[in-house]
Amino acid sequence: MASCCFPDILCWFQNLPSISQWKSKSLSLFICSSSSSSQSPSLNLSVTRADPVLQSSSPTIVFSINVEFSLIPVALWTSKHYKTDSRSSKLLGEETFPSLSVNFVEDVLHYNGNPCRTGNSYGLRVPKPELDSNFKEIFNLAFLTLVLLVCIYEAPMDLRSSCLNSLKNHLANCRSRNATKVLMKLLGSNLEEQWMRSINLAITNWILEIQASNHTIRTPSSLFSYSLSTFGLWKVHLYCPVIAMDTVNSTHSPPDERLLFSLNYHQLEGVIQFNYRVLKQQNWLDVVVNTDNIRCDITQLVTKALMEEKGEGAAEKHFPSRISLQLTPLVQTNILSVSVGKSSENPAREFEYEKAIEAGFEPPNSYLGIKVSAGETTTVSLKPWKFEESVHGYSANFNWFLHDSMDGREVFSSKPSRFALLNPKAWFRDRYSSAYRPFTRQGGVIFAGDEYGNGVRWKVDKGAIGRTMEWEIRGWIWLTYWPNKHKTFYSETRRLEFREVLNLTIA
Template sequence: MIAMAMEDPSSSTKDERLQFSLNYQQFESVIQLRYKLNFKENWIDINVNVDNIRCNLIRLVSETLMEKQGYGSEEKHFPSRISLQLTPLLQSDILSVTVTKSTDNPAHEVGIEKTIESSFEPPKSVGLSISSTGTVLLSLKPWKFEQSVYGDTAILNWILHDTVNGREVFSSKPPKFKLCQPKSWFRNRYTRAYRPFTREGGVIFAEDEYGESICWKVREAAIGKTMEWEIKGKIWLTYWPNKRRTHHSETRFLEFNELVHLSIEN
């Protein structure tokens, strides 16, 4: 994690034990794409699907050392945004590019939960003391998938949202009033039933779970050619307090760039 760049270099913590827990983690990711060629009468459709994306963080030292010199392995970053750009470099044969769908904006489900409490306080009073309280419940979809097109480039984004205010997590800080509340979604985040991560703190996006496919319409003249494609990516990892009481939060990121070759053969 030390090798990853800080989104805001001034946000680093001076707590050496927290630094130890955050730095001695290794980020691993696998991104698998699948394509299919559909030959039409006068053109070719190149359909690309995201087969799956897997991200995980693995501690680099023993849990004993993590507890001794840090705050344990559960004080760690989590994936907060994944961005991919797919660009065909032989653009003279590209006729158009289309994307299929994005997930809806985070859906708000607002309700009121009412609780009635009663108590009996002898010997000063006779009877029951009854009080009623109301709690506003808010439910949001934690991950949102977006597709867009810029020129011949398809852009895909998986973005984690704060389930309290709907803000994008990678570019915001946790609400101060939620930092000390044990029921906040980011507190004890790896053991909750409705957590937005795996138990190990990573994420898995399976085929067709977020979005469908991207389609490039290519000239018939491309048959027999080998097309070069550029895949650029950026992954953000964010730290918000898990079990530790601290006001520190930060986001780090890494970037990658790959070239792949696709043969257009009937």
């Protein structure tokens, strides 16, 4: 079995001896193997002395991720060349490590399958991290993420499975998640999206490979979400490949191969933002939380050309059909009450009722005949999205439901009728180009705070002053596929569940 405890990568780099102390041309660090047997292939990190171009040139070194079969290394990844520190007993000077971390990050970004949608197309650069208390975690995270991608794409099958399971678990632990927050803040939003698309494309390919071998796998959502609490803002970022989401319902007949390709190679990208403030009253405190922005996008993981070559195009994809969020103070000793700021809606409905009877009598010279036809039309006007707030205990719940504009049913829990699927004028046909679409043109949704009342208000006794309170946010996002332009009877709904903890200091 592969080791579940990975070595401290930065520590190994920092303690490499100078070349003059080497007894061979390279040094190696064991990462993982397919079994405990010494004959099994292993994955190693190696540093090798590179031959100088000129005799007078300073020696350089190169790092590589290798698979070793019976002591014969095969390189799966190779770094840039780095100069050694000839004035020290150590191989590398401290100033080299930020450059190495940038090398790792850039090579992760190069695995992105849809570079035209990323920040690098605008000339953004990967910034060098500072040599501070967070550097070690960033360095190790960047390297092990690179190992994950190299494993998925390059490692042999018998080594890949065991190493990937260990890497996945390691990257999902608390330390790695905290390092991810720091790294994402360093990269900025555009490079963050590219980073997550690189990872989720690899995860998608990995899951498809396992499904093809009749195994099952679930990718933990904690690997793709993180939260920030700062300056009166709570923010949660979500990234998850669609294929890793749970299937809630689907038609019995599976989709054709080309449609399946289009559906699989997308990911959910979500941003949830709440504004909060603390208001001091005479006898208590008010903690007021307002919706700032709820954004969900379904973005493709491969290029448009590949989508059209192997799939049914990028427009055949899921769309958000329900978003449910729950905010709960984890310690409720000081909570006095909770109230919401928006009444339950009692929407007006517009009806158009039309009834007609037509009759005709044939001329006398023909056989006697009467033609009678009748028609009846009823039109109901409804908003496509409905928002509801509710309270359970001291938990506040926010729900957005997408409704079928034809019959008013909730989309996430229903399936289109065969008549609707055959109707070219159904609302879900050409849904990203219609003027009445319930989505953005790219197929996502944005809910801004100006539509959703005065938020939620918790009354808190003054004994909480000076404390940091924790709020839990739990969320569920449903994505539904109904055909857009492709002719098919297939439909499905998938769901993602996440949980994050947010902090609020009562000053």
